Amino acid sequence: xxxxxxxxxVDSVLDWLVEVFREGDVRSPPGxxxxxxxxxxxxxxxxxxxxxxxxxxxxxxPDYGTLRVKAGNRExxxxxxxxxxxxxxxxxxxxxxxxxxxGEADYSYPDLVPxxxxxxxxxxxxxxxxxxxxxxxxxxxxxxxxxxLDNSPHLFSKMVDRIGDVLERDVGLLEKIRDDVSTxxxxxxxxxxx
Amino acid sequence: xxxxxxxxxxxxxDELVFVTGRAGEVSVGEFVYFEAGxxxxxxxVMSREEVRVYPDSFLDSERYEPGRIISALGMGSGxxxxxxxxxxxxxxxxxxxEGEFKNLRLPPEPGTPVYMAESGYLEEVLYPSRERGLxxxxxLLNRCEGEVKVKLDMNEVVTKHLSILASxxxxxxxxxxxxLEEFVRGDNRGSGVVVDIHGEYDTLAEDREFxxxxxxxxxxIRVSNMTVEDYDLASPRRLTGKMRxxxxxVLNELGDEVNYGFDEVLAELDEEDQTESAIRWRINSIKNxxxxxxxxxxxxxDICRPGEFSILQFPQASExxxxxxxxxxxxxxxxxxxxYKRVRMGKGLSESSETIKFPVFLxxxxxxxxxxxxxxxxxxxxxxxxxxxxxxxxxxLCVVTQRPSRLDEDVLSQCNSNIIMKIKNEADQNSIRxxxxxxxxxxxxxxxxxxxGQAVIAGECLNTPVLVxxxxxxxxxxxxxxxxxxxxxxxxxDFSEEESRRDRDVEEVGKDVL
Numbered sequence: 001x002x003x004x005x006x007x008x009x010v011d012s013v014l015d016w017l018v019e020v021f022r023e024g025d026v027r028s029p030p031g032x033x034x035x036x037x038x039x040x041x042x043x044x045x046x047x048x049x050x051x052x053x054x055x056x057x058x059x060x061x062p063d064y065g066t067l068r069v070k071a072g073n074r075e076x077x078x079x080x081x082x083x084x085x086x087x088x089x090x091x092x093x094x095x096x097x098x099x100x101x102x103g104e105a106d107y108s109y110p111d112l113v114p115x116x117x118x119x120x121x122x123x124x125x126x127x128x129x130x131x132x133x134x135x136x137x138x139x140x141x142x143x144x145x146x147x148x149l150d151n152s153p154h155l156f157s158k159m160v161d162r163i164g165d166v167l168e169r170d171v172g173l174l175e176k177i178r179d180d181v182s183t184x185x186x187x188x189x190x191x192x193x194x
Numbered sequence: 195x196x197x198x199x200x201x202x203x204x205x206x207x208d209e210l211v212f213v214t215g216r217a218g219e220v221s222v223g224e225f226v227y228f229e230a231g232x233x234x235x236x237x238x239v240m241s242r243e244e245v246r247v248y249p250d251s252f253l254d255s256e257r258y259e260p261g262r263i264i265s266a267l268g269m270g271s272g273x274x275x276x277x278x279x280x281x282x283x284x285x286x287x288x289x290x291x292e293g294e295f296k297n298l299r300l301p302p303e304p305g306t307p308v309y310m311a312e313s314g315y316l317e318e319v320l321y322p323s324r325e326r327g328l329x330x331x332x333x334l335l336n337r338c339e340g341e342v343k344v345k346l347d348m349n350e351v352v353t354k355h356l357s358i359l360a361s362x363x364x365x366x367x368x369x370x371x372x373x374l375e376e377f378v379r380g381d382n383r384g385s386g387v388v389v390d391i392h393g394e395y396d397t398l399a400e401d402r403e404f405x406x407x408x409x410x411x412x413x414x415i416r417v418s419n420m421t422v423e424d425y426d427l428a429s430p431r432r433l434t435g436k437m438r439x440x441x442x443x444v445l446n447e448l449g450d451e452v453n454y455g456f457d458e459v460l461a462e463l464d465e466e467d468q469t470e471s472a473i474r475w476r477i478n479s480i481k482n483x484x485x486x487x488x489x490x491x492x493x494x495x496d497i498c499r500p501g502e503f504s505i506l507q508f509p510q511a512s513e514x515x516x517x518x519x520x521x522x523x524x525x526x527x528x529x530x531x532x533x534y535k536r537v538r539m540g541k542g543l544s545e546s547s548e549t550i551k552f553p554v555f556l557x558x559x560x561x562x563x564x565x566x567x568x569x570x571x572x573x574x575x576x577x578x579x580x581x582x583x584x585x586x587x588x589x590x591l592c593v594v595t596q597r598p599s600r601l602d603e604d605v606l607s608q609c610n611s612n613i614i615m616k617i618k619n620e621a622d623q624n625s626i627r628x629x630x631x632x633x634x635x636x637x638x639x640x641x642x643x644x645x646x647g648q649a650v651i652a653g654e655c656l657n658t659p660v661l662v663x664x665x666x667x668x669x670x671x672x673x674x675x676x677x678x679x680x681x682x683x684x685x686x687x688d689f690s691e692e693e694s695r696r697d698r699d700v701e702e703v704g705k706d707v708l
Contacts, residue, residue: 107268134268141268173258173266180251180263 002122004030004041005092007114013096014110014149016052018120020090030122035092038158040123040131045112048101051123051131052094053146055155060089094120095149097142098131105131107141129166138170140177153182195219195310197226198280203301210237210282210301212308213245217276222640223661224336225311226282230300236311236319237282238658240636245277283636285658288319294657295319313342320657321345329376331369331613335648335661344662346655348382351611352555352590354654355581359598359626360615365646366594367394369613370557371667373592374398374503377555378407383501386555386590387527389520394559395505397672404669409496410505413519416491418454421445423525427572428483428518429476436469437476455488456481485515494530497523498550503557513563520564521573527554528580531587553588556580561593562600567625574602581608599625606630611655616644632659 003026009017018041021029035041035054042049098107114120123131132139140163143156160178164171198214210228214220220239227234252260264270286297302308321328321344328345360366370388374395377384388395390410399408415424422442426433433441444462448454456477463470463477480486485508497504506523508516527550534549536542543549558564564573580591581604593609595601599621606629614633617623623641626633632652637659640650652659 137262138266139268140266143267144269170266173262176255176258177263177266180249183251 001124001127002028002030002034004035004120004122005090007043007116007118007120008091010113010116013113014145016094016096016114018092018094020092022090034122035090036158038155038162040097040128040159040162041094041120042100042123042127043114043118043120045099045114045118048099048112050099050110050112050114051097051105052120053097053155053159054092055095055150056093058091058093060091095146097146100127100131103130105134105139105141107139107145109145125166128163132163132167138167138173140174143177143181147181151185151188153178153185156181196307197310198308200228200302200304200306200308201279202304204281207299207301208284208286208297210284210308212280212282212302213277214242214280214308215277217278219310220278220280221336222636223334225316226308227311228302228306228308230287230298230302233287233298234311234315235287235298235300235302236285236295236658237308238285239280239282240634241639242278242280245279283634288657290318290323293322313337316342320660321655322347326381329373329382329655330665331372331376331651332649332662332664335663339663344651344656344660346611346651348377348384350654351592352384352553352588353585354610355584355591355593355608356611356613356653356655357561357598357601357606357609357630358592358594358613358615359617359622359630360596360613360649361617361619361622362596363646364615364617364644365649365664366596366615367392367559368647368667368671369615369649369664370559370592370594371395371398371669371671372664374408374557375404375668378404378501378503383407384503384555385498385500385552386503386557387497387523388503388505388557389516389559390505390507391516391559393507393509394672396507397670398503399505401669407502408505409499409502410507411492411497412509413485413492413497413506413523414487414490415485415519415522416453417456417459417486417488418448418452419491420486420522424518424522425476427521427576428480428514430479430514431476432572433473433476434469437473440469441473453489456486480514480518483512483515483518484510485519492523494523494526494548494550498527498530498552498554500552503555517564517571517573520558521576524556524580525576527556528584528587528589531589535587553590555590555592557592557594559594560596561605562595562597565593565602565605567600567602574605578602578604578608581605598622598629601625601629603629609653611653612651614641614650614652615648616646617641634659 003021005018005020007016008019020035023029035057037054037056039054041052041054096110098105099110157178160174164174197216197220198212201211201213204211222239222241224239225236226239227236248260252263284297286295289296327348329348329351330343330345332344333340334342334344358366358369376382377386396410399405399410422438422445425441444459447462448458460474460477463474465471465474506519530548530550531554533543533547534551537549565577566574580589584591593601593605598606612630612632614626623638627638637650637652640661647664649662649664650659651662
């Protein structure tokens, strides 16, 4: 599967930062669609795979970053720190969803965290499908925890699109859950005065 | 089977609060227990409320059951969402030798396991463990049909009286039928009299198995056997003291004659005398009643036979005549039982005094007509007397009514066993609250939700109140509701046919004339 990037920061067991591979890092760097919001990713952790989802994307431009201000103008930076001068970096923020161990998905709180520089790769349709099936039925058991981390319905809506592509028979149920999440979020927003 | 764990003692000493996820098993009226020392403390479930419930939005989908959504969210099968906080009444530990429950006042510690009571144990503790003298009226409603049989203690039913309270169509007369079958079956062979106002119990006498234990009578009262009391009960207005004295004299004078009628009594009374004229008016107003006869009387020996029940029917009689017959025979039965007790105590009796050697159970349909609340009718005093004194002499009373609020409070409160079926009317529920000692608030709450054939049975006849599914009758039920549409259609067809025939006859006659 497409290598996406490497783990560069672990804020918590549930919340990590991944730097996307650029030209030269790997033979075939990912395109923008490979790490769009709602994309499922995996990272190996021993025998297990930690599954996460892209929740946000940050593009870091050194021309407008703190480095530039501290180091001086572009020419000076190119001269002093040639490896940093062209680093327009793309960072993706991911949420942990679950662990796959011996083919079984487990949505509970994780025992493991990824290590820095662990490679993060995309997931095939089959892997996404298997991650969302428990005893033959659709399962998005990570959702209650995910909603606590991010109450916005947009992320889950994107995820539903992706899951629906590989689990067509459960599209109706997914939409029912998505609509419920969406309505709940809107109502809560209204209660709080937007 | 473990069904939950105690939250701790309830607000009162006899309340247990526990939490269960077994919504299907722990229903209101069910029995559970917890270990109290070396014994099991039995409790009856009174109410339950949800602790966790499905979000409303999971319930509005036509396509997906809430459990399926819950399951997709990784929250189990949905069972986990059905968690209930249950309140139960602690009945206590069963003291087999004494045949009753004792609340040890050992409230359960929080977390104490609560178990479902075993069916065998329930049968052991609900009623006395003996073969004879039990009336099997049905089985526990919360268990499978026939799993836990409910048998009433016949001794308690007869000696401490029974009320059957239910709105129309809830199965009153069906239940009476079941009870009568039980009274006469096998070793019980009870005796009694049913006042069958609506002619609903013919089927018992016609039944192949039970028919020989039921006899139908159209009761007759011989005028010459009537006492001043009987005249007083029969008259549209009560007799004054003066009238009673004068009538007493007249009846004494006629005493030697056999089979005299009302005319002979009237002949003794002077029209000109004010008192006697008033008596004459009273006698004239009842003299044509079919229940009276100059020569025939339905004897006590006929209507009170060992091992049998008599069914008194009044196909031609008015309500007044029914009341007269009831009071006449009920009073005679009570007297005969009193006489028997006197004989047993070695006291002498006059030759003419009748005795009945066995207890008699008197079943009275539409009892609110004979012992109405807030209305003075002669039968009410008699029924009050039977309700109050019957226990000592072995005369049991079974009052059956659809309007408990219209039944005399004294009579109702003396019925220490109660079969209560569906009752929605608030006034009737209130009168049950007031008049039925065994009816706790949780039982009354159940009454509107009962369906025909389901009953709350409470009181002395059982060790604890229970919800019961009345068993099927072995005899045919005679009190079915008429099929109005079918009867109307049939009547209309007969009527149309008759009209057509009449038209044809007229035509024929016309032809002949022409």
